Amino acid sequence: MALRHAVLAALLDGELSGYQLAKAFDVGVANFWYAQPQQLYAELTRLEKEGLVAGREVVQESRPNKRLFHVTDPGLAELETFTAASAKPAVVRDDLLVKVQAAERVDTDALVAQLTERAQVARAKIDLFGTLLRRLRGDRTEEDFLRHGDRIGPYLTCLRGVAFEQENHDWCVRTVAILEERRQAHARH
Amino acid sequence: MALRHAVLAALLDGELSGYQLAKAFDVGVANFWYAQPQQLYAELTRLEKEGLVAGREVVQESRPNKRLFHVTDPGLAELETFTAASAKPAVVRDDLLVKVQAAERVDTDALVAQLTERAQVARAKIDLFGTLLRRLRGDRTEEDFLRHGDRIGPYLTCLRGVAFEQENHDWCVRTVAILEERRQAHARH
DNA sequence: ATTGAGTAGTCATTTTTATGACTATCATGG
DNA sequence: CCATGATAGTCATAAAAATGACTACTCAAT
Structure with missing residues (x-):
C-alpha cells in the first residue's frame, strides 16, 4: 500500500486532476513509481473517502469538467508516518x-x-x-x-x-x- | 508472468533446489528480480507441470532431501520466445x-x-x-x-x-x- | 462528414505478488 | 537437555497491480 504515498507525494506540488496525475506518473514520478491511470483514479477515490486528499470540481468550457485534488492535513500526517517507518528495500524488476x-x-x-x-x-x-x-x-x-x-x-x-x-x-x-x-x-x- | 523467466534464467547456471534458488534470489538475482521463497516454490511447481523445468530427487543423509531442478529444452525455447518479445520498460518502485x-x-x-x-x-x-x-x-x-x-x-x-x-x-x-x-x-x- | 487525438474518467475482472502460518530434520552452542 | 539457526519445503489467503472494455466531450485535419 505505497501507491497511496506516491500519490500523496506527487500531489504536494500543487492540485492535480486524476488525468494530470496520470501524466505526472508518466514523466517525473515514473522515476520512482509506476502506475496505470486506472490505479490512480481508484487510489484517489479511496484517499478521498479516507479524507487524506480533498477534491474540488472545476467546471470547464470546451472540455470535460475535472476534479482537482490536494493533500489534506491528515494526508500530510499519513505521509509523515510513512516516512518515519523504515523503508523496505526497493524492488527491482527488469x-x-x-x-x-x-x-x-x-x-x-x-x-x-x-x-x-x-x-x-x-x-x-x-x-x-x-x-x-x-x-x-x-x-x-x-x-x-x-x-x-x-x-x-x-x-x-x-x-x-x-x-x-x-x-x-x-x-x-x-x-x-x-x-x-x-x-x-x-x-x- | 515474468517471474517464471527469471527462474528459468537463474537455473541456466546449474541445477538448483527451490531453497538454493531462494538464496540466489537473495543475492545475485536480486539485482534484477525480487521474489519470496514461497513464490519460487510455487513457480517451480508450475514450471515443472508445464515441462519447462525438470526436477530430480536427491536423497541426503543428515539433512532433508531436496529436488534439484534444471531447464528443459521446452524451457529454453520459452526463454527464447520471451527474449524475442519486446521488453516492457522496467518498473521502478522505491x-x-x-x-x-x-x-x-x-x-x-x-x-x-x-x-x-x-x-x-x-x-x-x-x-x-x-x-x-x-x-x-x-x-x-x-x-x-x-x-x-x-x-x-x-x-x-x-x-x-x-x-x-x-x-x-x-x-x-x-x-x-x-x-x-x-x-x-x-x-x- | 468522419476519423483520430487529446481530455477526463469509470467498472469489472484477472493476474501477480506478498504474507502468515505451518511441518520436518539436523547440527551446534550453551 | 533445550534453544537457535540452517536446510527443505507446503498451504491458504490477502493485498496489490495490471488489463480490457467502456462513456463522453472537443478540436483539428482529411
Missing part, C-alpha cells in the same frame, strides 16, 4: 536484465536490438529530466537552488533519475559492444 | 524515493536516517557483487573473461548491479549532505 542473464543461451540479435532500444529510451529520459530540472530550478544554478530553493524534493528525485538513466544507458552500450565483439570473434572460427 | 519527493514536508531526521542506512546497504551490496564478480571470472582479468568466458550473462547483470548500487550510494550521500546543509542554514535564522 525484463531486460532477465534476458541478459540468459545471454548466449538465447538469440543474441534480439538481445542486442533490445539493449539498443533501451539505451535510446534512456537517452530520451535523460533529456526529459534535464528539461525538468531546468524548469524546476528556474534561472538559478543547481547549487544555489539546492541550498535555498523551497521544494527540492522533486529536484532530488529527478537528479537520481538522471544518474540512473545515465548508468543504464552506459551499461546497455557497453553490453552491446561486448556481445558484438564476442559474436565477431566466434564468427572467425 | 519507497525511499517517495519519501525524498516529499522532502521538507516531512521529518528531515527520519529521511536522513533512512538515506544513511540505504547508503550503507548499497555499500554492502557493492562489496558482495565485487566478490561475486571475482568468483565468476576466476583468475582472468575482466576484459579477458568478457571476451572469452563462457557464461557471461550473470557477470553482465552483476556489473550493472555494481553500477546501480554505486550510483544509489553516491546519490544518498549527496542528498544527505544537501539536507543537512539546508537544516543548518535554516537553524541560523
Whole structure:
C-alpha cells in the first residue's frame, strides 16, 4: 500500500486532476513509481473517502469538467508516518536484465536490438529530466537552488533519475559492444 | 508472468533446489528480480507441470532431501520466445524515493536516517557483487573473461548491479549532505 | 462528414505478488 | 537437555497491480 504515498507525494506540488496525475506518473514520478491511470483514479477515490486528499470540481468550457485534488492535513500526517517507518528495500524488476542473464543461451540479435532500444529510451529520459530540472530550478544554478530553493524534493528525485538513466544507458552500450565483439570473434572460427 | 523467466534464467547456471534458488534470489538475482521463497516454490511447481523445468530427487543423509531442478529444452525455447518479445520498460518502485519527493514536508531526521542506512546497504551490496564478480571470472582479468568466458550473462547483470548500487550510494550521500546543509542554514535564522 | 487525438474518467475482472502460518530434520552452542 | 539457526519445503489467503472494455466531450485535419 505505497501507491497511496506516491500519490500523496506527487500531489504536494500543487492540485492535480486524476488525468494530470496520470501524466505526472508518466514523466517525473515514473522515476520512482509506476502506475496505470486506472490505479490512480481508484487510489484517489479511496484517499478521498479516507479524507487524506480533498477534491474540488472545476467546471470547464470546451472540455470535460475535472476534479482537482490536494493533500489534506491528515494526508500530510499519513505521509509523515510513512516516512518515519523504515523503508523496505526497493524492488527491482527488469525484463531486460532477465534476458541478459540468459545471454548466449538465447538469440543474441534480439538481445542486442533490445539493449539498443533501451539505451535510446534512456537517452530520451535523460533529456526529459534535464528539461525538468531546468524548469524546476528556474534561472538559478543547481547549487544555489539546492541550498535555498523551497521544494527540492522533486529536484532530488529527478537528479537520481538522471544518474540512473545515465548508468543504464552506459551499461546497455557497453553490453552491446561486448556481445558484438564476442559474436565477431566466434564468427572467425 | 515474468517471474517464471527469471527462474528459468537463474537455473541456466546449474541445477538448483527451490531453497538454493531462494538464496540466489537473495543475492545475485536480486539485482534484477525480487521474489519470496514461497513464490519460487510455487513457480517451480508450475514450471515443472508445464515441462519447462525438470526436477530430480536427491536423497541426503543428515539433512532433508531436496529436488534439484534444471531447464528443459521446452524451457529454453520459452526463454527464447520471451527474449524475442519486446521488453516492457522496467518498473521502478522505491519507497525511499517517495519519501525524498516529499522532502521538507516531512521529518528531515527520519529521511536522513533512512538515506544513511540505504547508503550503507548499497555499500554492502557493492562489496558482495565485487566478490561475486571475482568468483565468476576466476583468475582472468575482466576484459579477458568478457571476451572469452563462457557464461557471461550473470557477470553482465552483476556489473550493472555494481553500477546501480554505486550510483544509489553516491546519490544518498549527496542528498544527505544537501539536507543537512539546508537544516543548518535554516537553524541560523 | 468522419476519423483520430487529446481530455477526463469509470467498472469489472484477472493476474501477480506478498504474507502468515505451518511441518520436518539436523547440527551446534550453551 | 533445550534453544537457535540452517536446510527443505507446503498451504491458504490477502493485498496489490495490471488489463480490457467502456462513456463522453472537443478540436483539428482529411
